[in-house]
Amino acid sequence: IVLTQSPDTLSLSPGERATLSCRASESLTASYLAWYQQKPGQPPRLLMDGPSSAATGTPDRFRGSGSGTDFSLTISRMEPEDFAVYYCQYYGTPPVTFGGGTRLEIK
Amino acid sequence: QIQLVQSGAEVKEPGASVRVSCKTSGYTMITMGVTWVRQAPGQGLEWLGRISPYNIDTDLAQKFQDRVTLTTDASTSTGFMELRNLRYEDTAVYYCAREAYCSGGTCFSDHWGQGTLVTVSS
Numbered sequence: 001i002v003l004t005q006s007p008d009t010l011s012l013s014p015g016e017r018a019t020l021s022c023r024a025s026e027s028l029t030a031s032y033l034a035w036y037q038q039k040p041g042q043p044p045r046l047l048m049d050g051p052s053s054a055a056t057g058t059p060d061r062f063r064g065s066g067s068g069t070d071f072s073l074t075i076s077r078m079e080p081e082d083f084a085v086y087y088c089q090y091y092g093t094p095p096v097t098f099g100g101g102t103r104l105e106i107k
Numbered sequence: 108q109i110q111l112v113q114s115g116a117e118v119k120e121p122g123a124s125v126r127v128s129c130k131t132s133g134y135t136m137i138t139m140g141v142t143w144v145r146q147a148p149g150q151g152l153e154w155l156g157r158i159s160p161y162n163i164d165t166d167l168a169q170k171f172q173d174r175v176t177l178t179t180d181a182s183t184s185t186g187f188m189e190l191r192n193l194r195y196e197d198t199a200v201y202y203c204a205r206e207a208y209c210s211g212g213t214c215f216s217d218h219w220g221q222g223t224l225v226t227v228s229s
Contacts, residue, residue: 044144091214093211095166
């Protein structure tokens with residue numbers, strides 16, 4: 001399963017809303033899709049352990065949605081610490097795959 | 108608290124092998140899977156493979172099936188990833204991660220090691 005993320009880069013100001021897209025090459029019937037945040041020099045951090053299921057400790061401003069082949073991650077109001085790279089991940093029947101990532105940068 | 112602590116940076120010549128360790132604490136390692144992911148400089152995440160709970164099976168990405176071996180040592184709560192016949196393009200940060208339990212096979216990774224930089228250079 002190939003995951004395609006868009007856009008590659010999103011330039012935003014603090015306080016703005018961010019919408020990230022992740023499209024799968026085939027329908028994820030079991031909706032095994034996760035989202036991770038990665039900051040420079042750090043390992044990825046699990047944000048969403050399912051399309052709309054927030055991992056423990058994920059702030060409320062992060063919301064995931066989607067099913068089938070189209071998924072999205074929305075950050076309602078960007079905080080300074082949210083500027084990072086975000087990856088979606090398919091899991092379930094191997095192999096696991098990651099999207100190419102979306103970089104959120106400060107405008 | 109749950110921790111995964113990886114071994115230090117390595118520099119290897121092309122054709123050599125590298126073994127990265129991942130010592131876990133704060134949970135019983137054998138009851139959860141261990142996943143390995145790498146990230147080349149400035150690039151995205153690439154899944155190498157995983158070893159399932161109780162070492163029942165190992166799943167590897169097709170491109171690594173003949174070069175990667177994943178093992179665990181329950182007595183020391185440590186996982187290992189060996190990559191053989193190193194190439195320049197294997198230069199990357201290698202991460203281990205704890206794999207949560209999902210009924211469908213592999214699962215998301217909820218705790219990660221700090222990463223190990225492997226540099227392949229002559």
